[in-house]
Amino acid sequence: MKSYRKPYIREVSRSWWMSDPFYIKYMVREATAVLNLIVSIELLVFCLIAAIDPNNAERTISDLIQSPAIIILNIIALIAAMYHAITWFNLMPKAVRIFQPYPPQGTRLIPAGFYIIMLWCITLLASAIIALVLIFAV
Amino acid sequence: MPARSNEPPFWGLFGFGGMVIAFAFPALLICMIIAGFGDGHTTFHFTEAMSHWWGAGAIFLIIFGAAFHGVHRIYHSFHDLKIHTGRVHHIILYGTAFCITTAALTAISIYYFKSFQ
Missing domain, CATH: 1.20.1300.10 (Fumarate reductase/succinate dehydrogenase, transmembrane subunit)
Structure with missing residues (x-):
């Protein structure tokens, strides 16, 4: 058309x-x-x-x-x-929107800071493993 | 019926790759830089990691994720640079990522199975 x-x-x-x-x-x-x-x-x-x-x-x-x-x-x-x-971790809470599993239920989202702190903790853990394997050959 | 977009699987790979890069790349690059400055004292045990199934798998997933993440972001950035993308751009960029992935899978498999002999 x-x-x-x-x-x-x-x-x-x-x-x-x-x-x-x-x-x-x-x-x-x-x-x-x-x-x-x-x-x-x-x-x-x-x-x-x-x-x-x-x-x-x-x-x-x-x-x-x-x-x-x-x-x-x-x-x-x-x-x-x-x-x-x-930038990726700061973007995460904007893409993943989950409501709080504790009261008041179904009204408030899990705070953005929670995702960001969790993601940095995973990064820290992954970094430690990578350093142990690649530098110290554990 | 309208043609369905092929965007979702590529977006999924973009998300996966973005995660992998954010988790692994800073540490990986710091290790490489440290080994680069240490003249022989600190070695970069890359091949040793490749000889374990978990190391080989992790290296493959990192290369695979990063390649598809990179090309997806470049593909969509073309619009911001006033380059109109078409089928050709799509094939060249995602084809590059596919070639990187295939080459990595082949090389990692060859090394991994050779290390048993």
């Missing part, structure tokens, strides 16, 4: 998000996805090294992460991952 509507669409410049710190923060949050994707490719490269040359993989990967370019990439990716975690 052909539409005869001719709505007025205001021109928006490509740099629309530069005008407001709120929009800049939004775009930075979206840009963290690029770095997260790069890190996932980096981990894939480690896996490929391990599959191709299993005997020397530990040495090759260690040499790789000691190269200045990878260290700089990792530091930038760490900042991005932290920003992602902060």
Whole structure:
């Protein structure tokens, strides 16, 4: 069906998000996805090294992460991952809306702080496990 | 009948990946940076983790989640950058994530089953 509507669409410049710190923060949050994707490719490269040359993989990967370019990439990716975690956890209570299981029932939502604190506790636990496995080889 | 959107499964993967990244990436990157500065004293025991079923599984889930999370966010950010997305963008981006996932699964399986020999 052909539409005869001719709505007025205001021109928006490509740099629309530069005008407001709120929009800049939004775009930075979206840009963290690029770095997260790069890190996932980096981990894939480690896996490929391990599959191709299993005997020397530990040495090759260690040499790789000691190269200045990878260290700089990792530091930038760490900042991005932290920003992602902060914004992601703050977003969680907006997406998951569950009523309090205790009185007054069915009227009040579980407070946002509860989700955020729980998620950071899980992150702390996961971080401890990762550090034990990867650095201390427990 | 209108065509159904294929958005829900991709959104689900985006949510899963976002969770995985938030939980695992900061610690993973801190470990990598520490091992990067320590010249030989602190090693990055990545392959050792890969030789256990739980380590191999965790590494696969991290790569899989992060790849699909990344491409989904990039795909939707194209709109904000005034790039109109179509089927081609969809295939290229989610295809990339699919390739990363498949390659990771293959590499992890090869290493895991070799480590038994």
